[in-house]
Amino acid sequence: GQQVMQIPQYQHVQEGEDFTTYCNSSTTLSNIQWYKQRPGGHPVFLIQLVKSGEVKKQKRLTFQFGEAKKNSSLHITATQTTDVGTYFCAGGYQKVTFGTGTKLQVIP
Amino acid sequence: DAGVTQSPTHLIKTRGQQVTLRCSPKSGHDTVSWYQQALGQGPQFIFQYYEEEERQRGNFPDRFSGHQFPNYSSELNVNALLLGDSALYLCASSSERTKREKLFFGSGTQLSVL
Numbered sequence: 001g002q003q004v005m006q007i008p009q010y011q012h013v014q015e016g017e018d019f020t021t022y023c024n025s026s027t028t029l030s031n032i033q034w035y036k037q038r039p040g041g042h043p044v045f046l047i048q049l050v051k052s053g054e055v056k057k058q059k060r061l062t063f064q065f066g067e068a069k070k071n072s073s074l075h076i077t078a079t080q081t082t083d084v085g086t087y088f089c090a091g092g093y094q095k096v097t098f099g100t101g102t103k104l105q106v107i108p
Numbered sequence: 109d110a111g112v113t114q115s116p117t118h119l120i121k122t123r124g125q126q127v128t129l130r131c132s133p134k135s136g137h138d139t140v141s142w143y144q145q146a147l148g149q150g151p152q153f154i155f156q157y158y159e160e161e162e163r164q165r166g167n168f169p170d171r172f173s174g175h176q177f178p179n180y181s182s183e184l185n186v187n188a189l190l191l192g193d194s195a196l197y198l199c200a201s202s203s204e205r206t207k208r209e210k211l212f213f214g215s216g217t218q219l220s221v222l
Contacts, residue, residue, distance in 0.1 A: 001167065031209055042198060042213040043151065088150055095164040096141065096209060098150040 002027045004099040006089060012105045019079050021102035023072040023089035030093050032065050032072040037101075038085040079106050110135055112201050112214035120220045121189050129184040129217045133201030140182040141211065142174060143198040151198055157182050158204060186219075194221045 003026040013019050023032065031050045035043035047056055049065035049072065056063045062075045072089055084106050089099040113132045121127050133140050139158045143151035153166035157176035176182045180201075186193055196218050200211035 033209060033211075035211075042215050043200075043211075045210050045212065048210060090211075093209065094156055095153055095166065096211060097153060098143075101150045 002092065002097050004089060004091060004097050006087075006099040006102050008102055009100065010103045010105070012107060013079050015081060015106050015108050016078050019076040019083070019104055021074050021087050021089075021104075023074075023099050025070045025091055028069050029091035030069075031091060032069075033090045033096070034063060034072075034074055035088045035090060035098075036085050037088065041085075043088060043098075076104075079104070081106050081108055112137075112199055112212050114197075114199050114214035114217050116217060117215065118218045118220075120222060122222050123189055123191060125189050125221075126185065126187045127189060127219060129186075129197050129199075129219075130181065131184070131199030131201075131214060132181045133199075134212045137201035137203050137212070138180050139202045139204050140176060140180065141200045141202070142182070142184045143200065144168075145196040145198055145216070147195075154184070189221045191221050194219060 006023050033048045034046040036046055037043045047063050052069050053067045054065040060077045064073045086101045086103045088101045090096050112134050115130045141156040142154040144154055145151045154168050154172055155162050156164040160176045171187045173185045196216045198216045199214045202211050
């Protein structure tokens with residue numbers, strides 16, 4: 001079955017530093033979504049990418065979908081303490097498969 | 109506009125018991141997916157219901173079953189509970205008519221099996 005892996009598993013950064021998480025799928029994805037889960041919370045939808053090579057920005061967050069539609073990345077510029085949480089990529093149609101997640105800790 | 113609601117929020121059961129979890133989707137949504145999230149892991153897809161039928165199923169045993177009602181709400185049933193079933197169970201709703209892959213999650217039910 002489809003597997004979606006993310007690296008790194010954990011990342012500690014100093015506030016103001018940049019952060020990037022990478023997502024790799026074992027199969028081609030029709031779309032990629034990104035979710036954020038705060039500690040003790042539930043996943044919250046951030047964005048969806050559909051086209052090969054697509055890049056989308058949300059303020060300090062930049063999302064990329066690979067040319068082969070098998071990988072994606074999320075880059076946060078100048079992290080803030082509010083960015084703390086676990087970031088998941090997810091892909092698939094109907095059966096949306098979540099990645100393993102990257103837990104981000106921001107040190108003030 | 110109510111979001112996705114799940115009940116109960118917490119549940120404690122013993123091995124071998126049965127449990128039923130409930131979910132009401134976001135207003136306007138017609139599709140419900142259930143996920144199991146173990147501590148420190150990503151959500152694992154259990155199944156998806158649409159038009160009162162199970163449309164997709166993940167790699168979970170038959171002890172996990174579900175139902176969707178005409179008002180689009182859904183139940184997840186787990187029989188013969190095992191210690192390993194302890195997890196956060198998340199319900200997510202979406203719309204088949206619009207952005208169907210965009211999932212809205214409820215706050216989850218924390219199930220502990222003793």
